[in-house]
Amino acid sequence: TNDLYRQAARGGAGAVWGSKKLKAIAVRGSKEIKIHDPEEFYKLAKEAFDKTLASKATESLYKHTTLLQTKDSNEWGVLPTKNYQTAYFDDDYELNSIFMNEHGIKFKNRACFACPIACSGVNVIKSGPFAGIVVEGPEYESATLLGSNCGVKKFDYVMKANELCDFYGMDTISTGGTIAFAMELYERGIITKEDTDGIDLRFGNGEALIEMIKKIAYREGFGNILAEGSRLAAQKIGHGAERYAVHVKGMELPAYDPRGAIGMGLAYAINDVGGGHGRGWAMYDEIFNPKYDRYGTEGKAELYIDSQRKRNGADILGFCRFVLLGYDVYAKLLNALTGFNHTKESLYEVTDRVYTLTRLFNLREGLSRKDDTLPPRITEDSVQSGPTKGQRIPLEKLNKMIDEYYELRGWDKKEGIPLPETLKKFRMDEYLDELEKLRK
Structure with a gap:
């Protein structure tokens, strides 16, 4: 509690x-x-407060709470x-x-x-x-x-x-x-x-x-x-x-049923804690951004890494995910508070390091690529009714997205083990010996 x-x-x-x-x-x-x-x-905090208060998202969330999503998800077929x-x-x-x-x-x-x-x-x-x-x-x-x-x-x-x-x-x-x-x-x-x-x-x-x-x-x-x-x-x-x-x-x-926006299936499959949406959510982009095909794999790994960075960064900094201010603003607030010299890019690098660290933890505890998957209900069974009727996420599509995700993360494709150069990039040399144990 x-x-x-x-x-x-x-x-x-x-x-x-x-x-x-x-x-x-x-x-x-x-x-x-x-x-x-x-x-x-305090100047930056006041600006952030006023910007949040004036946004349309705030108006909608105040009036409807998160329960507006029920109607939207039903209409989207998810x-x-x-x-x-x-x-x-x-x-x-x-x-x-x-x-x-x-x-x-x-x-x-x-x-x-x-x-x-x-x-x-x-x-x-x-x-x-x-x-x-x-x-x-x-x-x-x-x-x-x-x-x-x-x-x-x-x-x-x-x-x-x-x-x-x-x-x-x-x-x-x-x-x-x-x-x-x-x-x-x-x-x-x-x-x-x-x-x-x-x-x-x-x-x-x-x-x-x-x-x-x-x-x-x-x-x-x-x-x-x-x-x-x-x-x-x-x-x-x-x-x-x-x-x-x-x-x-x-x-x-x-x-959120991922069969209606299959990048969400990738987000569930590679989630370090299991079937949750807190680590990555970009379903709105998948459905409404013309750049993406909601049932296709192209660009989904990159899209969800971007979402993971934003969500994990919010968790690290203690920001609510509903406060849509952007990481340039967050970096300025953090710098004024602490005297650091962070940028949006450096904050994203912090989140990438966290994901690599949690990957090492899971690998040490016995999890591997075989666990980065979806249940048969999603991969074998099609949606029975509604706007997404007939859709499922075949394993070949899921595995294609996972391959791309591992590559972008700097992990090997076989088991998702971080590469030595990835650990060095994130100044994690102390874990290089751990890699040798994982590869045996």
């Missing part, structure tokens, strides 16, 4: 803490922050639906900002400290069995993985599911992805009510969604199996269940 309504649950860090009997880490500063050039720093069997949900899907605003469900906005955007909506359920529940969100990812991906269209069930995940400290993306996986197994007859503790675990059953979240949290019955995530749950269930687990490196995919 890193805020009242925010849980840093993605990737299972809470489970790691729990295994170590670690409850919390509390930090209280006792010293002032020394600014190299206060006058220049909205994960029923365990990624398709990428288009019903037109009357309630989990979008327009529905929430029209029905008075959102009653206020909420911002991170000192942020002019206030992109988060605090919503309240006014009637029905969950009346009175107040939730910050659901954000787009949560609404999609707990909603359309589980076939649940009613906002109240999805909001309740979101509230439970917040309360239990569970990742909404992996929770929704894992339950959707179980729902497909149930509908295919691979599991039955005898396995699910009597729960009718079909797509669209909001009550079943709620009950299964509780069972996962307390590791009760079938919930104890699903608590491990879809990859390990599939191994335990057997009977071909692994075919329907939608994950990369054990992490369930987020709320």
Whole structure:
């Protein structure tokens, strides 16, 4: 938990803490922050604040929050639906900002400290069995993985599911992805009510969604199996269940079906932490920039390295990814704060070094090119309906993009091991001995 309504649950860090009997880490500063050039720093900060406040993106995010993306993704044909069997949900899907605003469900906005955007909506359920529940969100990812991906269209069930995940400290993306996986197994007859503790675990059953979240949290019955995530749950269930687990490196995919913009598939496959969108997202460029073919491979490796640089740089510097100011501005702010002499290019080099370092870590832990791949649902199964009907990402297309990505990163194509000259370029000579071990 890193805020009242925010849980840093993605990737299972809470489970790691729990295994170590670690409850919390509390930090209280006792010293002032020394600014190299206060006058220049505050001038730049005021300019950045005003520019952000005046942007159209800020206006849209304030009014619609990230839930506007639900409607857009559905129209683009990239909205994960029923365990990624398709990428288009019903037109009357309630989990979008327009529905929430029209029905008075959102009653206020909420911002991170000192942020002019206030992109988060605090919503309240006014009637029905969950009346009175107040939730910050659901954000787009949560609404999609707990909603359309589980076939649940009613906002109240999805909001309740979101509230439970917040309360239990569970990742909404992996929770929704894992339950959707179980729902497909149930509908295919691979599991039955005898396995699910009597729960009718079909797509669209909001009550079943709620009950299964509780069972996962307390590791009760079938919930104890699903608590491990879809990859390990599939191994335990057997009977071909692994075919329907939608994950990369054990992490369930987020709320953008890559079959509608295949560079996103590359982003998932080569992600150092698994199936996430936080490391790279350039789907809008793929779909709307005439330079790219959304179903083609050309230029996608370069596009997503650029996206990785921008996103990783924002993480390193502590900037929100919604603040679209550009790295020339970020470099000036950093220099005024610290006395450094960074440029956009030097900041990008820092991010490239980070990616090379995390690659070395993963290689040391046993991951290799074989793990930089996509699940059969994406490579073998075509989208069943909507604007992207019939699309998939064949392995030959994925591997072509990975080859180009490795080459641009300065890694060998066989296993994605960084080349010696790459380590020297990034002043990482201390890891050259590690390369020799990896190549044996």
